Amino acid sequence: MAQGALPGFRDFYPTEFAQRAYIARIWRDVARRYAFVEYDGPPLEPLELYTRKSGDEIVAQLYNFTDKGGREVALRPEMTPTLARMVAARANALRKPVRWFSLPQLFRYERQQKGRLREHFQLNVDIIGESGVTADAELLAVAIDIMREFGLSPDDVRARVSDRRLLRALLERLGVGDEQLPAVFGIIDKIERQPREVSVEKLSALGVSSESADSLFSLMDGLTLDALRARFGDTPAIAERIADLERYYTYLADLGVAEWVQLDLSIVRGLAYYTGIVFELFDARGEFRAICGGGRYDNLLKSLGGVDLPALGFGMGDVVLGELLRARGLSDVPIGEPDFWVAAAEDGDLRDVMLAATQLRRAGASVEYALRPQTLSKQRKAAFSAGATYFITVGADFAERGSVQVDEVQHVEGAGASLVDRLEEMPKTLASIIALVRDV
RNA sequence: GUGACUGUAGCUCAACCGGUUAGAGCACCGGACUGUGGCUCCGGGGGUUGGGGGUUCAAGUCCCCUCAGUCACCCCA
Numbered sequence: 203m204a205q206g207a208l209p210g211f212r213d214f215y216p217t218e219f220a221q222r223a224y225i226a227r228i229w230r231d232v233a234r235r236y237a238f239v240e241y242d243g244p245p246l247e248p249l250e251l252y253t254r255k256s257g258d259e260i261v262a263q264l265y266n267f268t269d270k271g272g273r274e275v276a277l278r279p280e281m282t283p284t285l286a287r288m289v290a291a292r293a294n295a296l297r298k299p300v301r302w303f304s305l306p307q308l309f310r311y312e313r314q315q316k317g318r319l320r321e322h323f324q325l326n327v328d329i330i331g332e333s334g335v336t337a338d339a340e341l342l343a344v345a346i347d348i349m350r351e352f353g354l355s356p357d358d359v360r361a362r363v364s365d366r367r368l369l370r371a372l373l374e375r376l377g378v379g380d381e382q383l384p385a386v387f388g389i390i391d392k393i394e395r396q397p398r399e400v401s402v403e404k405l406s407a408l409g410v411s412s413e414s415a416d417s418l419f420s421l422m423d424g425l426t427l428d429a430l431r432a433r434f435g436d437t438p439a440i441a442e443r444i445a446d447l448e449r450y451y452t453y454l455a456d457l458g459v460a461e462w463v464q465l466d467l468s469i470v471r472g473l474a475y476y477t478g479i480v481f482e483l484f485d486a487r488g489e490f491r492a493i494c495g496g497g498r499y500d501n502l503l504k505s506l507g508g509v510d511l512p513a514l515g516f517g518m519g520d521v522v523l524g525e526l527l528r529a530r531g532l533s534d535v536p537i538g539e540p541d542f543w544v545a546a547a548e549d550g551d552l553r554d555v556m557l558a559a560t561q562l563r564r565a566g567a568s569v570e571y572a573l574r575p576q577t578l579s580k581q582r583k584a585a586f587s588a589g590a591t592y593f594i595t596v597g598a599d600f601a602e603r604g605s606v607q608v609d610e611v612q613h614v615e616g617a618g619a620s621l622v623d624r625l626e627e628m629p630k631t632l633a634s635i636i637a638l639v640r641d642v
Numbered sequence: 643g644u645g646a647c648u649g650u651a652g653c654u655c656a657a658c659c660g661g662u663u664a665g666a667g668c669a670c671c672g673g674a675c676u677g678u679g680g681c682u683c684c685g686g687g688g689g690u691u692g693g694g695g696g697u698u699c700a701a702g703u704c705c706c707c708u709c710a711g712u713c714a715c716c717c718c719a
Contacts, residue, residue, distance in 0.1 A: 209710070262643080263717075280719050308719050313643080315713065324719065472718065517719065579679055586680055609678060
């Protein structure tokens with residue numbers, strides 16, 4: 203077996219590269235539509251940037267090494283620390299709120315499995331400097347609009363939303379103390395993936411009563427804000443969170459994405475830095491991992507960069523998204539087929555072909571031709587195989603009158619108006635084709 | 643890092659109970675069909691059966707190790 207890429211890394215042959223480029227294009231298009239601007243940082247960072255926040259145990263999951271200057275460095279596993287550093291360094295000069303996005307390639311040293319490799323491209327979209335739920339709504343709308351742009355619908359993808367502050371207030375009401383909170387969050391995070399008895403057992407080991415555990419389970423399933431208010435609205439801290447979430451929903455409706463969103467308090471998102479509303483995007487059939495996850499992390503910039511700015515953001519990787527698009531038949535994208543194939547007729551000259559190709563290329567068209575003399579039938583086959591849209595034949599009369607013969611080889615669906623659509627009959631000279639190309 | 647399962651051509655798969663030189667389709671390359679050929683026909687290249695070791699007269703097939711893949715755990719970019 204020929205040597206392939208390293209475990210967890212990918213070769214992008216033209217077909218796969220086209221899919222990757224397609225995903226990146228949609229990401230950029232939608233992010234720009236929401237007036238986010240693109241940035242990037244180094245793929246290699248000081249190891250300390252990641253250990254400072256998460257401790258030494260994270261080193262086990264990093265690609266890290268000592269460089270020739272003796273520096274401890276790591277390939278970036280996430281973008282947020284870089285973003286925090288960059289924003290902190292110019293915090294006073296940046297127009298607020300900061301609306302930035304990036305398409306970094308990220309690395310993690312882990313055993314690969316479905317939807318998780320050692321390398322991936324991840325769209326990061328962040329808003330920094332706005333604490334109101336308007337920003338939370340704006341952020342989620344970007345993620346959902348991207349789904350829509352890929353041709354997915356609310357039947358394919360669901361956005362599940364929770365609020366850590368609400369969850370904390372509810373748990374307090376159920377008698378869960380502050381010191382138990384992180385562990386209980388961890389159990390809730392897994393509540394869907396493990397049998398109920400296991401969760402109950404773990405909760406009771408933490409000292410959570412079985413009545414409280416039952417209440418907890420009742421909160422995880424098909425809950426509405428109205429039902430929450432009816433049960434817990436008399437607690438001010440909870441009522442306040444509910445009111446905030448109601449405004450959030452109103453804004454999501456105004457932004458045209460409400461039908462994708464559902465409340466789901468089992469969404470916790472990792473453990474560390476999220477502080478408010480959090481969300482994940484899942485395929486509706488539950489076949490894949492989360493497509494996207496994010497939320498509010500108001501304290502992170504202070505702890506990382508020393509600048510106290512509220513912040514929120516999400517990450518969306520290309521691996522799970524690509525799997526979903528393939529499974530739904532939405533990932534067939536052209537790899538960059540030529541517009542024209544120029545062929546020499548039996549009495550034609552390869553140099554005339556090159557002259558014609560050059561003129562078409564200068565007009566902006568993508569043009570291929572056989573690099574060695576071939577029969578017309580051979581050239582026609584090659585043109586089809588290459589995916590060319592038009593087949594132009596130049597013969598001996600091309601040199602004198604510039605006349606050519608044009609055939610439509612294949613009509614590309616959704617490619618817009620073809621030359622044929624614009625004409626009663628095929629053009630007869632190269633000049634008339636070029637005029638059309640320039641026009642398009 | 644732990645566990646289970648799986649590795650035959652670029653892809654999808656054959657190969658009897660262990661038995662001759664590991665085959666087919668698709669893809670690729672070449673040729674024919676001498677004129678809109680996305681067809682049809684003919685031919686070709688391509689494999690140390692993931693790698694190594696062992697058992698046997700004989701291993702793609704059985705055993706061990708290793709590498710890789712898939713899935714789950716851990717963890718969650």
